[in-house]
Amino acid sequence: MTSLMAPPVTGIVRGACPHDCPDTCAMLVTVEDGRAVRVAGDPDHPYTQGFLCAKVNRYVDRTYHTDRLLHPLRRVGEKGEGKFVAVSWDEALGEIAARLNEIRASGDGPQAILPYSYAGTMGYVQSQSMDRRFFHILGASKLDRTICSKAGSVGMQMTVGANVGADAEGMPESDLVLLWGTNTLTSNPHLWPFVLEARKRGAPIIAIDPLKTRTAEQCDEWIPIRPGTDGALALGMMQVLFAEGLEDRDYLERFTLGADALRERVREYPPERVAQITGIPAERVVTLARQYGKAKAAFVRINYGLQRHGGAGMAVRTIACLPAVTGHWRRAGGGIQLSTSANFKFNTTALERADLSPPVRTINMIRLGEALTRPDGGVGGPPVRALIVYNSNPAAVAPERGEVLRGLRRPDLFTVVLEHFQTDTADFADFVLPATTQLEHWDVHFAYGHHYATLNRPSIAPMGECKPNSEIFRLLADRMGLKHAVLLDDDLALIKQALETSHEKMRGVTMDGLLEKGWQRINVPTPFLPFAEGAFLTPSGKCEFYSQRVKEMGLDPLPTFTPPFEFPDTATELAARFPLTLISSPAHQFLNTTFVNVDSLRRAAREPELVIHPKDAEPRGISSGMRVVVHNDRGEFLAVARVQETVREATVWAPSIWWGKYSVDGKNANDTTSQRETDMGHAPVFYDNLVEVSAAD
Ligand SMILES: Nc1nc2c(c(=O)[nH]1)N[C@H]1C(S)=C(S)[C@@H](COP(=O)(O)OP(=O)(O)OC[C@H]3O[C@@H](n4cnc5c(=O)[nH]c(N)nc54)[C@H](O)[C@@H]3O)O[C@H]1N2
Numbered sequence: 001m002t003s004l005m006a007p008p009v010t011g012i013v014r015g016a017c018p019h020d021c022p023d024t025c026a027m028l029v030t031v032e033d034g035r036a037v038r039v040a041g042d043p044d045h046p047y048t049q050g051f052l053c054a055k056v057n058r059y060v061d062r063t064y065h066t067d068r069l070l071h072p073l074r075r076v077g078e079k080g081e082g083k084f085v086a087v088s089w090d091e092a093l094g095e096i097a098a099r100l101n102e103i104r105a106s107g108d109g110p111q112a113i114l115p116y117s118y119a120g121t122m123g124y125v126q127s128q129s130m131d132r133r134f135f136h137i138l139g140a141s142k143l144d145r146t147i148c149s150k151a152g153s154v155g156m157q158m159t160v161g162a163n164v165g166a167d168a169e170g171m172p173e174s175d176l177v178l179l180w181g182t183n184t185l186t187s188n189p190h191l192w193p194f195v196l197e198a199r200k201r202g203a204p205i206i207a208i209d210p211l212k213t214r215t216a217e218q219c220d221e222w223i224p225i226r227p228g229t230d231g232a233l234a235l236g237m238m239q240v241l242f243a244e245g246l247e248d249r250d251y252l253e254r255f256t257l258g259a260d261a262l263r264e265r266v267r268e269y270p271p272e273r274v275a276q277i278t279g280i281p282a283e284r285v286v287t288l289a290r291q292y293g294k295a296k297a298a299f300v301r302i303n304y305g306l307q308r309h310g311g312a313g314m315a316v317r318t319i320a321c322l323p324a325v326t327g328h329w330r331r332a333g334g335g336i337q338l339s340t341s342a343n344f345k346f347n348t349t350a351l352e353r354a355d356l357s358p359p360v361r362t363i364n365m366i367r368l369g370e371a372l373t374r375p376d377g378g379v380g381g382p383p384v385r386a387l388i389v390y391n392s393n394p395a396a397v398a399p400e401r402g403e404v405l406r407g408l409r410r411p412d413l414f415t416v417v418l419e420h421f422q423t424d425t426a427d428f429a430d431f432v433l434p435a436t437t438q439l440e441h442w443d444v445h446f447a448y449g450h451h452y453a454t455l456n457r458p459s460i461a462p463m464g465e466c467k468p469n470s471e472i473f474r475l476l477a478d479r480m481g482l483k484h485a486v487l488l489d490d491d492l493a494l495i496k497q498a499l500e501t502s503h504e505k506m507r508g509v510t511m512d513g514l515l516e517k518g519w520q521r522i523n524v525p526t527p528f529l530p531f532a533e534g535a536f537l538t539p540s541g542k543c544e545f546y547s548q549r550v551k552e553m554g555l556d557p558l559p560t561f562t563p564p565f566e567f568p569d570t571a572t573e574l575a576a577r578f579p580l581t582l583i584s585s586p587a588h589q590f591l592n593t594t595f596v597n598v599d600s601l602r603r604a605a606r607e608p609e610l611v612i613h614p615k616d617a618e619p620r621g622i623s624s625g626m627r628v629v630v631h632n633d634r635g636e637f638l639a640v641a642r643v644q645e646t647v648r649e650a651t652v653w654a655p656s657i658w659w660g661k662y663s664v665d666g667k668n669a670n671d672t673t674s675q676r677e678t679d680m681g682h683a684p685v686f687y688d689n690l691v692e693v694s695a696a697d
């Protein structure tokens with residue numbers, strides 16, 4: 001058995017792409033003489049379809065990168081300076097354990113220790129199993145992992161009951177595709193073959209985005225909406241749908257709650273008002289609604305880009321009403337998809353063992369700057385005295401970076417970073433611990449863009465002295481004297497525990513099945529039509545146009561337009577000083593900050609850039625190639641201007657997320673973003689960000 005489970009010396013190993021992306025590809029790794037030489041997409045996988053993206057095609061380069069961290073390191077320079085010396089695992093673990101035990105035994109107690117992690121890998125084992133057990137048993141503060149998807153997830157939960165949606169594999173049947181606030185070709189490229197199939201069968205493809213992204217360029221039409229106004233567009237579309245009798249009365253009656261109230265509400269959003277809010281001509285609002293209403297199965301693909309504004313929860317909840325108004329949920333290819341994640345019912349309760357934690361405070365990860373610079377962590381209780389970072393690069397990705405770095409620089413803060421590379425965050429660590437990559441460890445994956453579970457087998461031995469996150473937490477627990485049987489489970493045992501569930505949707509997904517084929521469809525039909533017959537996952541079982549739960553949040557129980565915090569029409573004083581909205585969505589070559597240090601990809605991304613409309617550039621004396629400073633009251637960063645009509649006026653785009661250390665000024669777009677929270681889910685507002693741009697001398 002063990003020999004079957006060990007990586008082969010030569011052959012093809014089935015793995016999973018670990019990255020934070022809807023596609024979660026089934027990856028085939030070719031190994032020769034114990035060395036990985038090539039990665040490829042599994043041609044048999046219905047969603048991966050045999051190809052990988054621009055970034056993950058470089059996964060072998062990234063794994064064997066000369067900068068790969070191979071030994072534990074102890075800091076010798078100042079925090080942030082990046083000077084370290086190699087130490088043994090024994091020394092590193094011993095010192096870390098002693099320091100954490102000292103904090104734990106002090107008057108501040110274990111809550112002065114804060115874990116900080118996100119989705120550097122999305123595998124259950126390396127991201128939410130032994131790590132969680134360790135921190136729960138220790139009694140550390142909890143982290144609210146809001147940085148990406150919380151606003152939209154809660155928005156979906158309020159309207160349809162859970163973050164589930166239309167199946168990409170139904171898209172070929174759809175007769176209209178709206179790519180609404182998503183840059184598919186960059187951030188969800190494996191959806192594209194399904195988009196093309198729908199187009200081949202006659203469906204128009206429309207992008208709704210303030211930027212003319214490479215995706216919008218490929219669509220039949222680009223609708224340049226003002227940032228943060230999508231809720232208003234959806235309300236306007238519904239106004240037209242009801243006014244023109246394009247609604248599905250039978251679906252409304254049987255499967256929705258509050259249809260009459262919604263019909264009343266949307267009267268407040270006639271096309272002229274919607275045009276004023278969204279910047280989309282009234283005529284186009286009307287024709288878009290007609291196109292949508294006359295379609296039989298429109299596929300609305302929203303993603304997480306549009307929910308990075310103050311009113312994002314409400315916006316997503318409102319857009320999610322559309323397919324119930326028209327009954328498109330009934331047909332393959334119809335409906336809306338933000339995510340498919342809530343269909344996966346791995347046994348996370350068993351993996352995480354939250355029951356082992358005493359009652360402790362929770363710190364919101366997007367308020368890290370505040371948490372590290374306030375004496376009570378920003379939420380009450382002891383100061384944060386130790387920070388343990390893994391699967392994340394908060395010194396580059398967290399908002400209001402200036403405050404985050406001030407916090408990380410605190411001499412009394414003890415910081416440990418588990419990493420593959422010496423990131424901006426690792427530069428602030430007291431100890432850096434070398435972690436294995438996906439080629440070197442076991443894992444099992446859900447997905448948020450399709451319906452397949454994937455197993456990752458290691459294909460090579462760990463590089464240098466690298467260890468999996470799970471193993472590092474097992475060892476640390478042991479050195480700290482934490483005692484519990486669940487701290488001893490190995491990675492294969494963890495995978496088996498994740499699969500131990502009697503949930504209907506996981507029926508047939510087994511260790512044997514995964515070992516044999518690498519991936520398995522969860523137990524839903526193809527294509528999966530979650531709400532064809534109602535059966536919404538809300539408290540009422542209906543699609544909740546009216547939501548009691550939203551009312552209990554202190555918000556309008558009916559869909560409404562909630563402007564961004566920094567909306568020029570309402571935040572007029574701020575907009576007078578900072579008139580441009582900055583969107584810092586992903587550069588095509590990067591995956592958040594992952595891959596920025598792979599030379600070929602960074603060369604392709606050139607340098608930190610700012611795309612600005614000619615009408616905004618001209619009065620500021622800005623031309624292409626000129627260095628500009630992008631600034632607001634929170635901070636500033638330098639970029640090179642590209643004057644192009646690929647952004648709407650009053651919007652600027654900084655392809656992201658750069659490492660500070662690869663920029664001439666050591667900064668990035670998050671020097672300007674804020675720690676404010678969205679209306680639902682306490683999530684970040686990265687693109688709700690007014691700035692001014694000036695020529696830098
Ligand atoms: N190559 C690559 N792929 C990735 C990532 C990456 O960094 N690089 N990141 C991964 C992660 S973590 C995530 S969460 C997903 C995100 O996937 P997406 O949601 O597709 O990501 P974004 O690029 O953030 O945003 C998509 C688009 O939303 C637009 N947008 C911004 N504000 C608004 C708005 O108010 N309204 C509308 N209609 N559009 C708006 C942006 O201009 C952008 O083009 O992608 C994943 N895939």
Ligand SMILES: Nc1nc2c(c(=O)[nH]1)N[C@H]1C(S)=C(S)[C@@H](COP(=O)(O)OP(=O)(O)OC[C@H]3O[C@@H](n4cnc5c(=O)[nH]c(N)nc54)[C@H](O)[C@@H]3O)O[C@H]1N2
Nearest residue numbers: 118119120121148391392393397418419435584592593594
């Ligand atoms: N301005 C702006 N800020 C943003 C965004 C934006 O669009 N604009 N996007 C936001 C979004 S959607 C997200 S999801 C977050 C992403 O924020 P993060 O989750 O922090 O993502 P990454 O920057 O990719 O950093 C992940 C790190 O994990 C490491 N890693 C990968 N696998 C492993 C492993 O197995 N073990 C260990 N120990 N480390 C590993 C990688 O080397 C990498 O340095 O950023 C957010 N920040």
Ligand SMILES: [Mo]
Nearest residue numbers: 020148149304
């Ligand atoms: Mo994300």
